[in-house]
Amino acid sequence: MPLPRVEPEQYAAQLAHKQARIEAQFAEFDLPAIECFSSPPEHYRLRAEFRTWHEGDDLYYVMFDGDKRTPVRLDSCPMVATRIHEVMFALLDAIRPDPVLRFKLFQIDFLSTLSGELLVSLIYHRKLDEAWVERVRPLRERFDIDIIGRARKQKIVLERDFVIENLTINGRTYRYQQTENGFTQPNGHVCRKMIEWALDASAAAGGDLLEFYCGNGNFTLPLAQNFRRVVATEIAKGSVRSAQWNIRENGIDNIDVVRLSSEELALILKGERSSRKVQGLALEQCRFTTVLVDPPRAGLDRHTVEQISAYPHILYISCNPQTLQENLRQLGSSHTLERFAIFDQFPYTDHLECGVYLTRR
Secondary structure (H helix, E strand, C coil): CCCCCCCHHHHHHHHHHHHHHHHHHCCCCCCCCEEEECCCCCCCECEEEEEEEEECCEEEEEEEECCCCEEEEECCCCCECHHHHHHHHHHHHHHCCCHHHHCCEEEEEEEECCCCCEEEEEEECCCCCHHHHHHHHHHHHHHCCEEEEEECCEEEEECCCEEEEEEEECCEEEEEEEECCCCCCCCHHHHHHHHHHHHHHCCCCCCEEEEECCCCCCCHHHHHHHCCEEEEECCCHHHHHHHHHHHHHCCCCCEEEECCCHHHHHHHHCCCCCCHHHCCCCHHHCCEEEEEECCCCCCCCHHHHHHHCCCCEEEEEECCHHHHHHHHHHHCCCEEEEEEEEECCCCCCCCCEEEEEEEEC
């Protein structure tokens, strides 16, 4: 991740500047009032990756600024969650004098939760052995963390490779399994606001929900209360497993997650393709009033835009305003923009998440 300048006293002004930029960028549309959701000004990142730098007897974290070639030493890191900050420097102090743990250590990744769990991945440019396991094991108990050791074609897990997040959404707490290297929202405080906004936007939709790119079910689980049934697609095996675990753990009985691409499922729903993966789901009985998409930065291709434009309501969560703008130009011929929200997942950067809710004309 890039090196931001964390300046809490400037946060409100910077967020206002982002909102003004979005209003100007989307001025071509008949915009409703923009709903703006802020982040805590410090200790907001639950996921972070840091290079480690070896210099003589010293070992420290670096991030890269500007040209991405100049390392900047870190002796504090106010953007990461308090739990990460409490552990990251003390952990490096424990590794530094130990040749077995330090040798060819290249990177340390952290995955935390709002409830305080912490998973640490130590990444090496060498093969790990039993000596490494014996030396690293005491650190797990000392810091109350789970640890993964990684090297080329090697993964050693001490106990588990996931954390359990507890997100309270409108008074109900949902439990999510979040795995190492699986996609999760990095700013848990803003993530809650995104889910609550999506719940409010779709409250009156009724019918059934179709979701593309569902990940581990971050939106899927809470949104199920607004619909008779939810059918969600995800292509990544690990995310599908986590989504299915999360559904069972939360006792939700009206969600089906299918490991298919959005394109494959769209063809199945049109009757142009069949798949054993949907046998027994009785998709022909569904009345999909709403489609939810949360695509990668590339946005939706023209074919997918055509697919989703067939539905009365569209919930679109975007991590790239530029591709969202392009997609809205296409969707504007069939749908009206009812709600527009911005979510500041990454304070002190140019990055901004958006949420839009559209209804068919």
